[in-house]
Structure formats: structure tokens, C-alpha cells
Amino acid sequence: MTNLSVTVGSLRLENPIMPASGTFSEDLAKIFDIGVLGAHVTKTITRDIRGGNPTPRVCEVRGSMLNSIGIPSKGVDYFKSEVIPFYNQYDTPLVVSISAGSADEFARLCEDVSVPGVAAIEVNISCPNIEADGKAFAMRPSTTEEVMRKLRSATDLPLWAKLSPNTGETTEVALAAEGAGADALVVANTLLSMAIDIRSRKPKLGNLMGGLSGPGLKPITLRMTYQCAKAVDIPIIGCGGISTVEDVIEYLIAGASAVQVGTATFIRPTAMVQIIRDLAAYVESQGLASVSDLTGSIRDEEASDGIVFLEAAQ
Amino acid sequence: MTIDIGFKRIYETSCVVKSNMAINREYQLMVLDAPARILDCEPGQFFHLLCPSKGDLNPYFRRPMSIYGYYPDAGELHFLYKIAGEGTAALASLEPGENLNVVGPLGHGFEIRDDWQNLMVVARGVGLATLAPLALKAQQLGRKLTAICSARSPEVLMSIDHFRELGAKVIPVTDSEGTSSVQNLERLIEQQITNVGVDAFYTCGSSRILHLLQSMCARYDIPGQIALEQQMACGVGMCQCCVRSFRRNGGIVNERVCKEGPVFDLQEAIA
Ligand SMILES: Cc1cc2nc3c(=O)[nH]c(=O)nc-3n(C[C@H](O)[C@H](O)[C@H](O)COP(=O)(O)OP(=O)(O)OC[C@H]3O[C@@H](n4cnc5c(N)ncnc54)[C@H](O)[C@@H]3O)c2cc1C
Ligand SMILES: Cc1cc2nc3c(=O)[nH]c(=O)nc-3n(C[C@H](O)[C@H](O)[C@H](O)COP(=O)(O)O)c2cc1C
Ligand code: FES
Numbered sequence: 001m002t003n004l005s006v007t008v009g010s011l012r013l014e015n016p017i018m019p020a021s022g023t024f025s026e027d028l029a030k031i032f033d034i035g036v037l038g039a040h041v042t043k044t045i046t047r048d049i050r051g052g053n054p055t056p057r058v059c060e061v062r063g064s065m066l067n068s069i070g071i072p073s074k075g076v077d078y079f080k081s082e083v084i085p086f087y088n089q090y091d092t093p094l095v096v097s098i099s100a101g102s103a104d105e106f107a108r109l110c111e112d113v114s115v116p117g118v119a120a121i122e123v124n125i126s127c128p129n130i131e132a133d134g135k136a137f138a139m140r141p142s143t144t145e146e147v148m149r150k151l152r153s154a155t156d157l158p159l160w161a162k163l164s165p166n167t168g169e170t171t172e173v174a175l176a177a178e179g180a181g182a183d184a185l186v187v188a189n190t191l192l193s194m195a196i197d198i199r200s201r202k203p204k205l206g207n208l209m210g211g212l213s214g215p216g217l218k219p220i221t222l223r224m225t226y227q228c229a230k231a232v233d234i235p236i237i238g239c240g241g242i243s244t245v246e247d248v249i250e251y252l253i254a255g256a257s258a259v260q261v262g263t264a265t266f267i268r269p270t271a272m273v274q275i276i277r278d279l280a281a282y283v284e285s286q287g288l289a290s291v292s293d294l295t296g297s298i299r300d301e302e303a304s305d306g307i308v309f310l311e312a313a314q
Numbered sequence: 315m316t317i318d319i320g321f322k323r324i325y326e327t328s329c330v331v332k333s334n335m336a337i338n339r340e341y342q343l344m345v346l347d348a349p350a351r352i353l354d355c356e357p358g359q360f361f362h363l364l365c366p367s368k369g370d371l372n373p374y375f376r377r378p379m380s381i382y383g384y385y386p387d388a389g390e391l392h393f394l395y396k397i398a399g400e401g402t403a404a405l406a407s408l409e410p411g412e413n414l415n416v417v418g419p420l421g422h423g424f425e426i427r428d429d430w431q432n433l434m435v436v437a438r439g440v441g442l443a444t445l446a447p448l449a450l451k452a453q454q455l456g457r458k459l460t461a462i463c464s465a466r467s468p469e470v471l472m473s474i475d476h477f478r479e480l481g482a483k484v485i486p487v488t489d490s491e492g493t494s495s496v497q498n499l500e501r502l503i504e505q506q507i508t509n510v511g512v513d514a515f516y517t518c519g520s521s522r523i524l525h526l527l528q529s530m531c532a533r534y535d536i537p538g539q540i541a542l543e544q545q546m547a548c549g550v551g552m553c554q555c556c557v558r559s560f561r562r563n564g565g566i567v568n569e570r571v572c573k574e575g576p577v578f579d580l581q582e583a584i585a
Contacts, residue, residue, distance in 0.1 A: 027551040027573065030324040031417070043554075051568060057555040058547045060374040065547065069554050072568070214374070266548045267364065267376065269417055270326045 002280040004291050006038070008235045008258050009158050009183040011093055011120055013038035016291055017248070017276050020239050020262030021097040021122060021162070022069065026086050031269045035090045036276060038258060042083060044097040044124045047109050049075040054206035059195050064217065064241070065263055066193050068210030071099060071127070076112055084117045093119035095160065099127045103137075107150040114155040121157050123148075125177075126164035126189035138164040138189075141176035148180030160237065162186040163228070165220050174228040186237045186260065187228050188221045214263040217241045222254055229255020229296055243271060245278035252294035324420060324550060325352045328413045329391065334406065340396055340470045341440065342406050343382070346414060348391035355384040357447035358423030358541055358577040361391070362549035364415035365404040373401035376417065378546050378572070380444035384419075391416075394443035394472070420549055421576050424448050424539055426455060430513040433457055434506055435482075436499065436527060438464035441518040442473040444541045444576075448516055449480040460506055462487060464494045464523075496526055503530055512536055519543065521585030531580055538580030544571040559584050 004015035018039035019028075025043065028034055052072030059066050079096075087094045096118050100106035110121055125137035125147055137147045144161070151159055161177040163170070165188045174185055190211020195204040203209075221240025229236050235258070238251030243264035251259050264271040283291055329346040337343045362376040383392035397403050408414060426433065426448075433452055435445050442463055452459040459482040465471040467490040477484050485502055487493040503526075506512055515531060515538035517523050524540060531538045544556040551573035558575075559566050560582040569575065 023548070023552060025552040030321055030550070031326060043552075052554060052557070055555070055557065056545050057557075058375075058545060058553070063372065063374055065374060067547070067553070067555065072554050072557075266553065267374070268326065268415075269324075269548075269550065 002284050004276070004280055004283065006258055006290075006292050008120075008237065011039075011158055013093065013258060015276055015279065016252070016256075016258035017272050017279070018095070018237075018258065018260050019265065019272065020260035021124065023262040023265050026083070028265070028269065032273050035092055037092055037272060039093045039095050039119070040087050040090065041095040041122060041260065042079075042087075042097055044071050044073075044099045044127070045076065045079050045109075045113075046071055046073045046099055047076055047105065047112075049073060056204065056206050058210075059204040061193075061195055061212070061216065064212060064214030065266075066195055066205060066210040066212055067190065068205045068207035070207070076109065079113070080115065084115070088117045095120045095122050097122040097124050097162070099124040103147040103150045106147055107154040110151050110154040110159075114157050118157060120160055120183075121151075121155060122160040122162055122186060123151055124162050124189070126162055126166070136164050136166065138162070138173055139167045141169060141172040144173050145176040145180045148177050148182055152181035158183040160184045160186050163188045163224065165189065165191045165217070165224060165240070170224050170227050171231045174232050178232040178234050182234060184235045184237055184257075185228055185232065186239055187225045187256075188240055191217055191220060213240070215241045215243060218247065222251060225251055225256050226254040226298070242275075243267070245275050245282055248275060248279060249282065249294060252291065253296075253298050255296040255298070257292065257295050322354075324418060326415065326417045327352055328415050331408050331410050331412050331414055332390065333410055334408050337394075338470050338472060341472055342395050342397065344393045344395070344405070344408070346391045346393075346416070348384075348389055348416075350386050350389065352416070352418060353384045353386040353389070353391060355381050355419040355447070356423030357381070357451045358444060358539075359419040359421050360576060361393070361416045361418030362420060362546070363393075363405065364417075365401040366408060366412070366414070368404050368407045371400050371404040371407070373404055375401075375547055376549060377401040377405070378420075378543070378549060380541070380576075381419065382443045382446050383450070384447065394440065394446070396440045417549060421572055422574065424451075424516055424541070424577050426451060426457065427514070431457055432511050432513050433459045433516065434503070434512045434514070435459065435461040435516045436464075436503065436523055437461070437517055438494075438520045438523060439466075441520065441541070444518045445516055446473055446476055449477050449482045452482070453480045458510075459483070460485065460510070462499065462502060464488070464499075464520075466490065496522055499523070499526055500530065503527075507534055507536070514538060515580065516540075517580070524580070524583060524585050527580055528583075539577050540580045540583050541576045542571055542578055542583060543576065546572050548572070
């Protein structure tokens, strides 16, 4: 078997393909052996039991989708007693995604889930921060830094910060997360969007607005991956619109060390299996010693320096 | 390493279309050549269909579709559907010999308890598609089934023959003949309860029928089940988009139509 292993900081993954938070659950194990994945990433949990947003919670837009699922959560206790033991049947590293409305609450939850059986913690700082008028922590460098510092002191496990494409300060936010002790960046979450039914004139989502994901998001999160990889020294996990091995290779070339696959799994539940198979074939056909040879191999030459800080195309 | 996934397998499979044609002005019947492993189904379960992209039609999500028939011996999987929008229009464009990628079987189906001898189906329109496999199962188990089939007009009243072939007694009612009113349904159901007896009711979709059955089942203390619909993205329980509210233990709970459903307890359902 072709060696596809990569490292994300101190964590070694069998291959660079893992699911994106919220688009994966134990249910997928009914369709294929999820032990083949590079890591398992859980749906974001919060401390309390929460219901989530009104329906309709999803809609399709040309070749992509919007969602306003919210974060329905069965709470931490259920998570520890049911979810962690399920995934611990596998040798695959378990990455737990968490969120909270304030930096202190976030840190407490982080400490709470730093238990045996958890390999890394992904912090969904793209969710609304109640103390900052509902603006996500990852919108600004200052709020990112504040919450990441508290999270850092709450755990010794690898800490992955999940960034938001809604910010105009991608590089600054990435640097803030790195400076505050993040071990890796997940780039990125969904982009705030909207769709209206022209016959009824009603928004297509019960929550009015929601996050864009799927192929339409890819050029944006790929751009962010490139910017982040140029700016920081910690590994980047690319995420957004990946559905084929070509998409994965593109993210790796842009600077990602590993990737997450989300929406594609809804369309093709076995998408990740196919991608892993295709990646092995690609690595072999190109005679690469390691997948990581691709990481950051973009030929951007001198053009790169000025452009990484660009936030708006003319 | 043995993993306890705690449930039956689900398959993503490509099937060849055997036939796909209109059976009346409103409904299409699609027959797929399907491998035996995906035909271990229960009545009320569904598949998630990857409708093709054709011309201007580019559906993105899969579309949920009830199993209209599953025949392991013939290696066939049947769907009966109404063209509603982009996805079902694309589905209708499939020609024999083309492939269709399906995920399933999905969800929890109808239950027929051992002591339920007299079953009654009350359904309208395309909802009858969901209930057809129940008639076959009832026949196999030697239970008696009576079906009130409701539609706009006799021309689009489908599945009657199918239900009759499966040994069910069929009572057709239509809007155009003025026989499908709630009052008439109530009278027909009451007759069945007093003359023959009903051990369980099965229905789907229509909120008018749901309300009627909820009150009659409460009055006569008869159990019932309903198949419900909700927009889906993943179809297998991962995304939480397909939730609906249900009355349970004096409160309201949210359940996923794709996973805990699509069949639910009649009294817990909220239209
Ligand atoms: C469990 C289940 C079983 C079903 N079984 C059948 C069946 O046997 N025969 C049949 O004709 N129809 C059935 N339906 C309804 C069928 O899924 C919809 O008619 C179909 O999704 C419409 O897609 P469209 O692109 O043609 O319509 P559009 O209106 O363009 O669809 C837009 C979006 O809304 C969703 N949507 C629209 N109507 C429904 C609906 N009623 N339920 C769920 N999602 C919907 C679509 O999936 C799509 O994502 C079933 C639905 C569910 C949930
Ligand atoms: C239905 C749905 C639910 C999601 N839930 C979460 C979540 O709970 N936490 C999170 O960090 N991201 C969540 N996301 C975002 C994904 O993890 C991912 O960042 C995004 O969808 C982009 O990747 P994709 O285009 O491959 O789907 C969700 C996305 C979708 C579509
Ligand atoms: S459709 Fe995703 S949970 Fe039901």
C-alpha cells in the first residue's frame, strides 16, 4: 500500500483526508469502514443541550449549499459517555470540535474534553461571540488572540483553530491564532450567505441567512489557505468545497498539510474513500516520496510577496 | 479489530435503469436493476437518489424517495414519483440503460406487531407509494388490510390495482366525485372499526388525514403510524437538517426524519 501518511504538528495521520465538523457522524460507519480516514472530526459540541435553528435548515444553490443548522448539541456528558467510546474502537485519531459563547466558557469546555481518547481539539472560533455583539471570535485578530490564549492554557492537547472566511483580516487572524499558541489552523468554515425564493419572496432558510459550503466556496478558502500558509509556520488544514482528489492536490500545493471534506459526503457518502484511493494512485504515478512533498509547492515566485496581504481583488 | 457499529449497513450503489415511464398524467414509475444486498428493506424505508444533471437541470442534493417495491428475487427496486421540481424532472429524464446512484435502504419503516390482524391504510396521492410495500408485507404475514385510497380524480388514482393484487380491500375516494371529504372518510373508517375492527392505522403526508386519524385513534384507542417528509441533505443522520417536532411525554422533542423516521407514532406527529 502506498504511504500517504502526513504529520500535523505532533500528530501523525495515516493519510491527509479527514471529515469536516458537522458533516460526519457515527452514521457514516454504516456505509464504509471509517477506519480508513486520516482522522475523525466530530460535530461541534457546546456544554449545554441545545436545539439548533428553525427549519428549513438547508437549501441548494447552483452546485453548492447553504446551511443554518446551528449547533444542536446533546451536551458534554453524552459526548463523553457515548461518542468518544464509539470512536475509540478505531485506531484513527479523534479530533473533537468545541464551541462556546464566551472565552472563559470556551476554555472550561476545552479543559473538560481534554480526556484520554481525544487526540486533538478543534476550536470553532467562527461561531458568534456573545461578548462581542455576536461577532465571531475569528472575525478579528484581538478576539482571536484573547480566546486562543485562554484555550491554550486550558489544554496540553494539540489545539486547532478553525478560521472564518467572513473576516477581512485573514492573515492577521491567522497570525494572532499562531501567536496565542494554536498548533494548526483549519481553513475554513462556511461563508455567510443568503437565498430567496422569488415566488414566495421568502428567504429559503428558516434562519434567513446561513453558511455557504460545497464547490462554490473552494476558491475563497483555497485563497485563505494560501494566505495563511505564507503567513504562519504552523500547519494548515484546508477545508472548503473539496470533492475530488484534484481539489485536494490544489489545497496541498497552496500550502495545506491535510484537508477536510464536508458537503461532498452528503452528495457521495463514499467520497472520502474514493479520494484516498485516487490520492494513492496520484502519489504513485508522480513518483512522490511523500504526500507532504506537495505541501506549499506552488510556483508563485516573486508575485507572492505583495499579494498575500491582499484582501480585495480589484 | 471488530467494530460495533450497532446497526444495519447502508449502501451507496450504482443501479441500471430498467424502465422509467409515466403511468398516468401525474406519476412516474421507475424500475431499477438492483443488487440483492440493497433489497433487504422494510416497508416505509427510503433511498436517497443522486438525480442526474441534464441540460438546464442541475440538482445538487440527493432526493429522498420511498421504496414503492423491493423484489430480491427479481433483483428490482421500484420508485413511484411525482415530478415536483428540478430533481424529479431530472429523474424522469433517465432512459433505460442509464445509471442511477442510490444510497440506502434508509430510516426506520412501518411496524406490524404480531397481534395486529386487521390493518387499515388511509392515504392520499403519492403517499400511497410509501404504503404499497406495507400491503405486500401484510399479505406475506397473512394479515388483512383495507386501504382507503384518496386522490383528486379517478384518472390519477393509482396503486388501486396494485393494492388489490396484494389481497387488500380497496376503498377509492376522489375529490371530483365528492367522496374524499373528511366527513366521508370519518364515516368509512367508523364503519370499518365497528364492522371488522382495526388493530392499527397507517398513513402519510396529508395533514387533514393526520388530524382525522389522531382524533379517531384516540377515541377508539387504536395505535397508528405515519410516514413524514422533510427536506434532507445527508439522508443518514449526520447533518441534523431534517428535524421535525413531536409531542412526547408532555413536551416537544425534535427528531430526524431520515434517521429516527420517516415513520413515526401517529399521536406524536405534529402536522
Ligand atoms: C422520506 C421521503 C420519502 C418520499 N417519497 C416520495 C415518493 O415515494 N414519491 C414522491 O413523488 N415523492 C416522495 N418524496 C418527496 C420527494 O422527495 C420530493 O418531491 C422531491 O425531493 C422534490 O424534489 P424536486 O427537485 O423535484 O423539487 P424542488 O421543489 O425543486 O426541490 C427543492 C428542494 O426541496 C426538497 N423537497 C421538495 N419537496 C420535498 C418533500 N416533499 N419532501 C422532502 N424534500 C422535499 C428537495 O429534495 C430539494 O432539496 C419523499 C420525501 C421524503 C422525505
Ligand atoms: C450541514 C453542515 C454543518 C456544519 N456544522 C459545523 C460545525 O458544527 N462546526 C464547524 O466548525 N463547522 C461546521 N460546518 C462547516 C464545515 O465543517 C466546513 O467548514 C464547511 O462546510 C466547508 O467545507 P465543505 O465545502 O467541504 O463542506 C458545517 C457545514 C455543514 C454543511
Ligand atoms: S438529512 Fe441529514 S440528518 Fe437527516
